[in-house]
Amino acid sequence: MAEAHQAIGVFDEHKRGVELLYSDEGIRISFTIPPPHEIRRSVVRELFHLQRAAKRGVYPAPPFVAILTVVAISVIVAFSPTESWWRSGPISVVVWHVGNFLMPYWHLLPNSIYVAYLAAWAAFLGLLLLMAVQRLFLRLLLSYRGWLYLAPRQKSRVVMAWAALLKVFGGRHPLTYSFQDALPRLPLPPLKDTIQRYLKSVHPLLTSKEYEEVERMADEFVHKEGPKLQFYLYLKSWWSSNYVTDWWEKYVYLKGRSSLMINSNYYALPGANLDFSLTKKPVALAAALVHEFLLFKQDLDREHLAPQLIRGIVPLCMSQYQRIFSCTRIPGRETDTLKLYHHKSKHIAVFCHGRVFKMPLFEKGQYGKLLTKFEIQRQFEWIEATALATGAPSKAEENLAALTAAGRIEWAENREQFLSSGVNKRSLEVIESAVFVVVLQNDVAKDWTSMGKDLIHGNGGNRWFDKSFNLVIYKNSVAGINAEHAWADAPVMAHAWEQVYTTQCYTIPYDDNGDTLVQSEDERESKIPPCRMLQWDLSTSLEGAVLKSLSDAEKAISDFDLKVISHTDYGKGLIKKFRVSPDAFIQMALQLAYYRNSGTITQTYESSMTRLYRDGRTETVRPVTDESKEFVLGMVDPKLSDAEKLKLLQQACDVHQDSYRNAMSGKGIDRHLFTLYCVSVGFGLESPFLNNALSRPWRLSTSQQPQQQTDNWRLVEKALEGTQYSMDDARCPGGGFGPVAEDGYGVSYMVAGENMLGFHISSKKSCTSTSSDKFAEDIEQALADLKALWHPKE
Template sequence: MAEARCAVHEPRVEKLKESEEFKQNIFREWRRSTARRFYRTRYTYTQAGKWGDLVIDPLRKKIHTCDFIGLPNCIRAFITSVIVGFWFFIVLLYFRRYFLRCLLSYRGWMYEQPKTQSISTILWGLSIKLVSGYHPKLYSCQRSLPRMPVPPLQETIGKLLESIKPLYAQNDKKWIAIQKEAEEFQRTIGPQLQWILVFKSWWSPNYVTDWEKYVYLMGRTPTPINSNYYIMDQEHFRPSTHQTARTSSAISQFLKFKQLCDHETLEPLRIRNTVPVCMKQYERMYSTSRVPGEDIDYLVHYDSKHSKHLAVLRKGIIYKMDVYDKFGKLLTAIEIKKQLEWIIKDADIHEDDCSESEKLLPALTGIERADWAKSRSQYFSHGVNKDSLDIVERAIFFVVLDWRSFKSMSERATFLMCGDGQSIWFDKTFTLISFSDGRIGLNCEHSFADAPILAHMAEFNYTNEALKIVQFDDHGNLIPTPEDEQKFFVTKPQRLVWEVTSDLNVVLQSAKTVNLKNKDDLDLCVREHESYGKGFMKSCKVSPDAYIQMALQVTYFKNAGKFALTYESSMTRLYLHGRTETVRSLTTDSVEFVRAFLDKSISHDEKLRLLQKACNRHQGSYRDAMSGRGIDRHLFALYVVSKGMGKESSFLKDALTIPWELSTSQQPQQQFASSPDCSLPQYKNFLCPGGGFGPVSDDGYGVSYMIPGDAKVFFHVSAKKSVKETDATLFMNQLFETLQEMKELFSKK
């Protein structure tokens, strides 16, 4: 029967084999068997140790878990939606980050006036706000910031030669030699260094990452005047004349600003309230110290868990003052005030008990860095001195309760810059200096961050004082808040103990002598110009910054009888880890304007035309610097690469060693978008003059200025008294004369 059945169905089997369906089934079965053999072979190979269970097992598990065998449909749907939602969130996160980076790479908006922006730029700005959010966190835009591009080598060298051309006569042998060096550099080592720099820009957050190390931390000269700078409080306004009330209020506001940074609730700064900038420099604003080394310094930042106190100096005695109670709660301003009053009382009692040598300890931070490093290693590496020094360096910041006061802004600024030779701890990121009349100010270390960062913190306090968020009564006392009714478990301030040997005493006396010598050599003049402001300069249809820069060019020529290579600081924080760039204000156009302005035979209209031309040129250079198309950071990075390769370049060395005889900087007045307009009449006396710095070149000037509103301009001019050719007061007088002459130039229009 079986053979008969087979014989009956044999024709059908043959037909089935010949059919297309049978062929497809055979092919499908072959593919499955091949896949099984492949996975068996691969799994055996992985078991040998190369791939491991990480290759096949997770894949098989995923296949099986996707079925969720044995689970109800609702649970399977929930798990599937969670998995899909998670991966969708990750994809959306990365898409947002890179899309925002593409948007932020656009720089065309910078070359358009805010009132005449194109439709495409407006749509671009709306897209940024939509993607970044209307209230972003402090560091939420960091990963979306573009990396700073490396400018073309030929473009940088061309701009360099154009900027130094006014310093030399056309047929000067030195100028001809510089041109030849530039051509040789572009033919030989230049392109190789450029390629290395481009490769570095691909993997490094910023190709100028060595700036902090080589420019600041490797500097061996004393930091006061040469590196550190100062910030003043308001020109006329004082919320209180009581020293402890004003100081405790400022300390409380600075600590609240710290909380905003720690919790990342402070919004990032945004240009035109749209474009975010890099906020990395805010990470080390508090609890950071610059530690000296014989060859190079380094920065040490302490976590908030280990830094909950201030170092307070009163009459040469240093105290540790906790600003958090035993349970980690931040003290109120009134509680801080009680601590400061206790310190003042204790210091006045024990002033005579403290040796004169011990009072000189802060002077060590103001001497040559290598000398301070040797003294630190010899006298502060063990015992009680090491413990006390550690407390100072771990402090959130340093506070000086001084017993003096100064009437003029110039005298007060001089003290803020370099103190009395033994009061300021220059290695802390900033020192809050309090005067007996309720005035305050800051001395700031420069390596960790640029001036606008600490100016942002100072503005937070000054704005809250102006808006009376910090409240004082009619007698200048702090008004209690509901928080003051709470109970705080506070420890008393601790007086630091030091062991001063006879050898250390000699070092301290020498350090004070060095500090006083540098202080006495500083020539500083601070003044306001009340008949000028942004309003008038904008009515001249030029950039206010460019207007001031042209006035400085005229003034320097009057003062020195020559032109000087001019440094103006600009930021590059539109890029990740960006800091500053140099705007070279001296140009062939500015030289042409200066000569014409001082030539009485030149017509009035021609002078105006040349001024307009020079200002437009300067504004374009400023925008290029902010856009990563500057000169000096590119040259500096090329020089660092050449040193790393062991190749000398006389062209780069000569280009970077030309002295900046005129170093300038404009300070930001308002960095908080919520701050009131400082041009309003009711805030006229609440304006802060900003701060200043020392001259970069010994035979030059350092000029800092702030244009706070439509009515005033503040100037800080510094020089060295030991150089007979410079005089800060004379330069200031000539500058005011120039500004008046330029104003008359437009009034005759």
């Protein structure tokens, strides 16, 4: 059929609209008109989006106030005397002349109607202008960063006045995306400032001779190619909403060709106590969590989810939330793409006993109301029974998801060759268009470490790594998350997971038998849309591709070393007594632990966020400084007293906290250097300085996980009163990721309450110089040594 493929070309293909095809026989044009109910649904959807856009446009004023204002002005002008200011003032004269010019025939109407009409559109334009001025002023307020540099409990009249203005102009009860247009653009730092900060950051890592060479390259860069690259980057910062994000997503994530498994994805654990479960039926837990995720999605779709605020007043960018659900990473030979299926995504894909099922989530197909928790539980029970009754699948079908664990080029080629037509294409579309993936796993989660390992990679063939996230349900009724990284950063997924998990905890939606609660007896016999087991045409070649991908995944899994620990001797309660930031304190502990572990100080990555700006994602904080190096060396110096060591710790923490604030304020180092490098590649310019700066490995990659992003924890505490469980059982120890460097560590940590610190430490077993178990011991020892510096006054 090769000749047939060459004879037919498709210019454009749509399920709705015009389809144009040509062949040797001629040209064929077909028109596809959607059914009436779909047209009606599209119209309703567009009207809803228009309503949301209008409400965001006039925010913080309620829409009815804007409408009443326009109507009131129209009435006042229409019934005012001709000689009044409303009818003869300078503004009215301009409006009259503009109206006559733009609408020469409208004056044929009765004068009162024409005047009211002109007044209405003038009032409307004036309202838009007023809203634009308000939005501009709000953007100016949100550009202020003085509050970020205040020490805890430090007061400033300027900051107090700024906060008062922000509360007034920020409005009340905002929609999810109300602040998006008011968020400032990420500022482009001056070139010389970034270079100086970079040189300062590498100074403690280099010998005198190495530093002189780097300094020479930096000086050459600043005086030669640097200004040209900075100029074009400056232009990009003006015409794009964020001069970093689009390139960061494209070149760091979507153009990455290695496997997503371990190298890019991450995981999130449930409550700290794996015996903490409000039901002993995993299908009931799955139903409750799925239902809560769908309610979260509905809040997002309707923009009822409150935007996240720092200190209750400063909004964060919410754009990443648009891709939590119904989002899939599509592999490509050169670059991947993120595809959204919002309007057609009304189901989830369920992996159970080696089979894949499509589970509808709404009654009457995709146009009815959301199924109840109990109805969803009935769906899961049917799936589980059907999967068992069908019999054991072949090894290839059981591990079909291993295709997504392969390198991106290999997966793209396999997808095109084996899954681009027929039944395989239709089954693949079900998975990729699903709201998310649920994995009903027939294993028991035993401890944090084994569960973390299983969540991030499974067995290599039971996670759909391309999906925005997989919800994994274990046999002992605990659950966790496997998430893809390109669509959003971990705090976004963590927020959704915390909201869903804690709501399930405080609502306790289970009866005494462990089933989800029934709202009415009709639910037990209600007619629900049938689930469907996906079919696959498994050719010998496809089976071979699956088994090869599985074998490669198993090799990577066997090389992955993870250790999850909980430090319960103290938490942020004691750290605050040191008068330092908890994050800075932990970073200094990690520096001390790494020095003891390897005998060296290494370039360290800490992830910070830039969501104070529109479309912001992350920035790098560089914890290694001259002060942190002095602190580490001081801690291993027996000649120094505890008081001297404590002073070194506080100095290092203060410098680190300033670096973190700079990163949040758009004054980071690494994203600026990265975008300069992108421009240089675009112009074909070779920059020794940029090549040297961006090629240095991150042997210690760290990230703090957010905690308490919702207001649900007090409700959880109240719900657990009188039960065998406490808040410590429900509190999540966070999640983790794989190491960035082959000979390095990945460390994710969480400050979980006043008396607990959680650490997720990853490395490669193939590297003889790293060991997650050993590094965990070094962290514990470093934390103990830092605690020993605290000597409360008698």
